Amino acid sequence: MQTKAQEMELPYKEIPDYPSTYTSGNVVSRMIDGLGFRYYWATEGLTENDLTYRASEDGRSVFETMEHIYVMSNNILLAPDAKPYERPANPQKFSYEELRSLTLNNLKTASEKVLGKTSEEMEDFKVVFKQGDRTSEFPFWNMINGMLADCIHHTGQIVLMRRASGNPQNPNVNVFLGKTRE
Template sequence: MKKLIFFSFIFILMTNHQIQAQKMELPYKEIPDYPSNYASGNIVSRMIDGLGFRYYWATEGLTDKDLSYQPSEGGRTTIQTINHIYSLSQSILMTNKGEHIVRPDNAPDYSFDELRKMTLNNLKQASDLVVGKDQEIIEQLNIVFEQGDNTSKFPYWNMINGMISDCIHHTGQIVLMRRASGNPQNPNVNVFLGKTKE
């Protein structure tokens, strides 16, 4: 009887853990449905969603060996590249919130899982903030860097050719580096459709 109770308890715990894991599923396993029109905010949102989908699969299933891979002596490791993308995703989110970009002097040392989760959530929030917004709203968003008493301001155009494009560029580097370290990305990922072939 005690064994039955014990195994029932374990089964309940495992089931509860699976339910919690499903509730905490990360965004961008698939790209969301596209908006109904080509409003400015929808186009920016879709660019961020495309980035999120690519990043999700570029970082899915990375091993410690992949994370420590360094293509050359002076180059970034995969985990350093992931850290950089996280920093860029923070800038995208802060700008879309209308906040100034302030870099902390001593950034916390996050684990890979934490960086991946925070990056994907930053991108999802940033996308949600601009979807459906018209040109006038997007034009009011400015990139403002703040460092001490110094600030520098740029139009939102720089977000598109800057942070968003930079994230896409570095996500491609992760795909290349993981292939070089012996763990290629899932070949069933279809970036054109934003889905995986099951």
């Protein structure tokens, strides 16, 4: 488990203040921030029982769902630079704390990369996959309905599974306001 000092260092305990203007980049940044806030609280204080919980025999466990979100957070991070994501042949194994921190920091950095970007600048953003010699490239639109939406969906699954395993999310989390009542 993380110490209070480590936990305070993680982004998204609260959602950042919103930008003053509605630009393309600001809207996407806010979507990423919303995901980060939800993910922070969905994964805060998980126990070993929560991490191994799975809703069905063939479904992902909470920890496996976190790993899946982490992979997608790499895609979200790389897209503004149009850099390819290449799934490693032997993916590194992370602890719960490492996985949570890496994912939250990927989301924070990705949000900062798109913040303030214009529509014209965003046209250069690409979702790029690389498998061996094969590369597939997609417009950033696919990131919105793909990885961003999927991460939000899977974060909701974590909230549901942790409730089912007996450790519900902090009831003081207010995703509408992006704050947590103390």
